Amino acid sequence: MSLGILWSLLNPLVMMGxxxxxxxxxFNNPTxxxxxxxxxxxxxxxxxxxxxxxTGTTSVIDSCNMVKRVPIPREVVPVAxxxxxxxxxxxxxxxxxxxxxxFGLGANIQxxxxxxxxxxxxxxxCGLALVTSAINVYIRDMRYVVESVNTVMxxxxxxxxxxxxxxxxxxxxxxxxPIASLVNALRxxxxxxxxxxxxxxxxxxxxxxxxxxxxxxxxxxxxxxxxEHI
Amino acid sequence: MAVLEFExxxxxxxxxxxxxxxxxxxxxxLTQTPRERFCAxxxxxxxxxxxxxxxxxxxxxxxxxxxxxxxxxxxxxxxxRVAVNGRVAALLELGSGFHLDLTGKxxxxxxxxxxxxxxKQADERFEEIVDFSGLGDVIAEPLRTYSTGMMMRLAFSxxxxxxxxILIIDEVIGVGDQDFFLKxxxxxxxxxxxxxxxICVSHALGILETxxxxxxxLDHGTVQAAGTAQQVLDAYAASAAALVxxxxxxxxxxxx
Numbered sequence: 001m002s003l004g005i006l007w008s009l010l011n012p013l014v015m016m017g018x019x020x021x022x023x024x025x026x027f028n029n030p031t032x033x034x035x036x037x038x039x040x041x042x043x044x045x046x047x048x049x050x051x052x053x054x055t056g057t058t059s060v061i062d063s064c065n066m067v068k069r070v071p072i073p074r075e076v077v078p079v080a081x082x083x084x085x086x087x088x089x090x091x092x093x094x095x096x097x098x099x100x101x102x103f104g105l106g107a108n109i110q111x112x113x114x115x116x117x118x119x120x121x122x123x124x125x126c127g128l129a130l131v132t133s134a135i136n137v138y139i140r141d142m143r144y145v146v147e148s149v150n151t152v153m154x155x156x157x158x159x160x161x162x163x164x165x166x167x168x169x170x171x172x173x174x175x176x177x178p179i180a181s182l183v184n185a186l187r188x189x190x191x192x193x194x195x196x197x198x199x200x201x202x203x204x205x206x207x208x209x210x211x212x213x214x215x216x217x218x219x220x221x222x223x224x225x226x227x228e229h230i
Numbered sequence: 231m232a233v234l235e236f237e238x239x240x241x242x243x244x245x246x247x248x249x250x251x252x253x254x255x256x257x258x259x260l261t262q263t264p265r266e267r268f269c270a271x272x273x274x275x276x277x278x279x280x281x282x283x284x285x286x287x288x289x290x291x292x293x294x295x296x297x298x299x300x301x302x303x304x305x306x307x308x309x310x311r312v313a314v315n316g317r318v319a320a321l322l323e324l325g326s327g328f329h330l331d332l333t334g335k336x337x338x339x340x341x342x343x344x345x346x347x348x349x350k351q352a353d354e355r356f357e358e359i360v361d362f363s364g365l366g367d368v369i370a371e372p373l374r375t376y377s378t379g380m381m382m383r384l385a386f387s388x389x390x391x392x393x394x395x396i397l398i399i400d401e402v403i404g405v406g407d408q409d410f411f412l413k414x415x416x417x418x419x420x421x422x423x424x425x426x427x428x429i430c431v432s433h434a435l436g437i438l439e440t441x442x443x444x445x446x447x448l449d450h451g452t453v454q455a456a457g458t459a460q461q462v463l464d465a466y467a468a469s470a471a472a473l474v475x476x477x478x479x480x481x482x483x484x485x486x
Contacts, residue, residue, distance in 0.1 A: 069326030
């Protein structure tokens with residue numbers, strides 16, 4: 001476990017270092033201040049998103065001897081997998097907040113938004129995991145689909161570029177993606193001490209709750225034939 | 231009141247359900263190959279009344295476990311109606327619902343929760359469960375260090391002590407030693423005296439005969455015989471004996 005905690009610190013720290021090096025040496029953008037914190041604001045939510053989604057996706061198959069033999073509500077399995085990834089999220093959030101303080105940005109009253117923002121990310125991932133874990137029972141290579149989507153998402157979420165650089169016509173698409181709008185909102189709060197944009201505060205909960213509802217509906221429909229396919 | 235009621239229950243599985251990759255799915259979709267179906271249970275009807283105990287026998291693959299899984303509501307019947315009244319605790323497969331890296335104690339708590347006890351109820355019954363299992367200090371060790379018999383002791387102790395209305399046992403009772411078997415036996419007798427229901431699958435006909443008062447014999451998914459345990463078990467034993475005897479006489483003479 002102690003190594004587990006170390007791992008969840010090591011990955012974002014290394015990525016932060018590498019990306020700071022690349023984006024200050026090769027693609028220098030002087031408008032971004034405090035680049036390490038800027039990039040960490042993107043990495044922390046993104047890391048949780050990828051890890052929780054993949055573990056959630058494979059969770060039903062991974063605990064097949066429980067799903068097949070113990071009559072418990074099966075929705076619990078993917079949701080528990082996502083929630084257990086929250087431990088790593090918690091540690092990485094502490095890392096992010098320490099980085100903010102180390103860079104002298106200081107705490108501010110807008111930090112009160114943070115729990116709410118992260119809560120909706122967890123809700124969103126629970127919804128996604130419910131859908132993909134159910135599909136994974138029927139199509140076992142779902143995991144690779146999820147991993148490929150994650151690789152693409154790394155570039156489609158504004159991790160190493162600011163939201164402001166996104167051309168106006170693509171912005172509405174970006175705002176639908178809860179991870180992208182979460183990253184943007186985190187930067188508002190942590191880097192600029194401003195409240196997250198109102199559009200984010202409406203869309204993030206809306207999309208997350210919608211995803212959770214879709215997840216529950218899809219999972220409930222598909223779970224009846226799990227037994228035959230595990 | 232009937233505790234468990236099966237009415238015209240059939241269960242089909244499709245063959246080749248093992249092909250689960252996207253490739254196979256697409257191929258099936260494109261070629262529209264009709265799925266062959268395998269019938270695990272065919273038009274099975276029976277009722278188990280309050281306080282009765284049912285023995286289920288049949289050859290391997292006769293549909294006994296499928297029947298129990300339907301009764302535990304782990305899968306839905308393809309046809310027919312199933313009614314279960316009361317809380318079910320099932321020992322279907324050894325170690326299912328157990329986590330091997332957790333200790334016996336932790337597994338007891340998780341297992342009690344999965345069988346529907348609240349945290350408070352689980353705490354209250356914890357001592358009783360550990361006492362009954364007779365595992366002593368070993369209870370603090372991780373489950374992967376347990377022997378098969380020890381694991382069965384733990385699983386059985388939890389299942390009987392959560393006070394279910396229906397206890398389902400699928401062939402796991404055989405792995406315990408004589409001491410524990412006697413303890414289980416006493417517990418099951420008490421359990422039945424309290425008006426609870428037992429459903430038991432086993433190939434150990436002697437055990438079934440002492441534990442159960444009614445019997446159900448499944449053969450290739452259909453009910454071959456149902457009635458008192460004595461009748462059904464005798465008929466089953468006779469047919470099994472006939473099967474064993476028949477090929478022996480039909481065997482061609484082979485020169486030594």
